[in-house]
Amino acid sequence: MLNNVFGIDLGTSTICIYNHDKKSFFHEKNMIAIDKRAGVIAYGDSAYEMYEKAPDNIKVTYPLSNGVIADIHNMQTLLKLFITDVSGGSFKNATYYIAIPTDVTEVEKRAFYDLIEESNLKARKIFVVDKAVADAIGLGIDVKNSQGVMIVDVGFNTTEISIISLGGIVISKMIKSGGMRFDDAIRNAVKKEYRLYIGAKSAEKIKMDLEMLKEQHSPATVYGRDVASGLPMERSVDTKLIDGALQEYFDVIIDNVKVILERTPPELSADIYKNGLYLTGGGSLVSDLGLQLARGTGLKVNLAEEAGKSVIQGIAEIIRNKRFRSVAYTIEGMGK
Numbered sequence: 001m002l003n004n005v006f007g008i009d010l011g012t013s014t015i016c017i018y019n020h021d022k023k024s025f026f027h028e029k030n031m032i033a034i035d036k037r038a039g040v041i042a043y044g045d046s047a048y049e050m051y052e053k054a055p056d057n058i059k060v061t062y063p064l065s066n067g068v069i070a071d072i073h074n075m076q077t078l079l080k081l082f083i084t085d086v087s088g089g090s091f092k093n094a095t096y097y098i099a100i101p102t103d104v105t106e107v108e109k110r111a112f113y114d115l116i117e118e119s120n121l122k123a124r125k126i127f128v129v130d131k132a133v134a135d136a137i138g139l140g141i142d143v144k145n146s147q148g149v150m151i152v153d154v155g156f157n158t159t160e161i162s163i164i165s166l167g168g169i170v171i172s173k174m175i176k177s178g179g180m181r182f183d184d185a186i187r188n189a190v191k192k193e194y195r196l197y198i199g200a201k202s203a204e205k206i207k208m209d210l211e212m213l214k215e216q217h218s219p220a221t222v223y224g225r226d227v228a229s230g231l232p233m234e235r236s237v238d239t240k241l242i243d244g245a246l247q248e249y250f251d252v253i254i255d256n257v258k259v260i261l262e263r264t265p266p267e268l269s270a271d272i273y274k275n276g277l278y279l280t281g282g283g284s285l286v287s288d289l290g291l292q293l294a295r296g297t298g299l300k301v302n303l304a305e306e307a308g309k310s311v312i313q314g315i316a317e318i319i320r321n322k323r324f325r326s327v328a329y330t331i332e333g334m335g336k
């Protein structure tokens with residue numbers, strides 16, 4: 001019988017945890033706030049609240065960068081805090097299922113496993129699942145019987161483009177594009193055009209409101225600091241400027257999807273052509289990306305109902321449904 005089982009999707013911006021005993025899902029910002037003297041003063045969403053607002057003695061950071069664990073020590077601290085929160089402290093001898101990216105080095109993959117092993121969680125067993133396979137299951141695809149499934153997961157720092165067949169990865173490529181790059185593009189465009197510095201949170205808000213603003217034919221209102229005077233300022237920003245700034249980043253994603261399609265074995269291409277590609281990850285919600293991917297590739301684009309949650313929903317399904325259990329594997333004993 002399963003007991004004390006947790007599923008983890010360790011994203012660069014969001015950590016998602018599934019607690020199988022309680023059948024509950026948990027989503028928080030994967031962030032930590034550390035005071036030079038007092039140590040950890042906030043984590044998760046409350047650390048994000050301090051982001052870009054904290055004084056110099058408080059460091060607010062993401063321990064993951066480009067989809068891999070960059071700051072092992074802080075990630076271990078965070079994971080222990082999050083698992084303690086979701087389990088109410090009873091996590092001894094638990095089994096973990098964690099999603100890992102495919103197109104990273106063996107050492108980087110191993111780091112996800114080691115993270116759990118070394119976080120003082122006293123894990124009984126650790127399984128890993130390829131992120132794209134978890135995505136597909138979370139999107140309701142019967143991966144074990146499907147040949148040729150294309151998943152495009154646009155996250156925060158990364159976009160993973162993968163072809164899956166019969167429950168395994170055929171090709172996977174990770175590119176450094178995603179929601180954070182879109183925010184940076186917006187910040188740079190506003191700075192260049194309006195000579196206004198805006199924060200990452202303001203840029204993200206414009207990005208999230210973009211679809212609605214375009215429908216209403218209204219500009220975005222932003223608050224920031226004037227480059228020349230250094231004073232706080234409010235400006236109206238034309239949505240066309242935002243669309244233009246994002247275009248370059250969309251093109252990189254579309255071009256890379258085409259490259260993967262060109263490398264896909266023809267028998268699998270036929271299925272992808274029939275079913276279309278699957279677009280997921282929080283970053284994929286940005287206005288027009290789905291439309292442009294459809295135009296650029298000539299494929300139908302299936303949009304995730306809950307983009308950003310498909311990996312954890314897939315892991316939950318793997319834990320719940322024995323049929324999918326074989327897509328999870330252990331990397332114990334793998335050489336470092």
Ligand SMILES: Nc1ncnc2c1ncn2[C@@H]1O[C@H](COP(=O)(O)OP(=O)(O)OP(=O)(O)O)[C@@H](O)[C@H]1O
Nearest residue numbers: 011012013014155156157158179281282283285286
């Ligand atoms: N409605 C929305 N419109 C546009 N972007 C959105 C929306 N909702 C979330 N996002 C963006 O999704 C991104 C986060 O996506 P997600 O949670 O999939 O990333 P992650 O899994 O933490 O990162 P990664 O997979 O790169 O490690 C953020 O950049 C956020 O701004």
Ligand SMILES: [Mg+2]
Nearest residue numbers: 011012155281
């Ligand atoms: Mg992700």
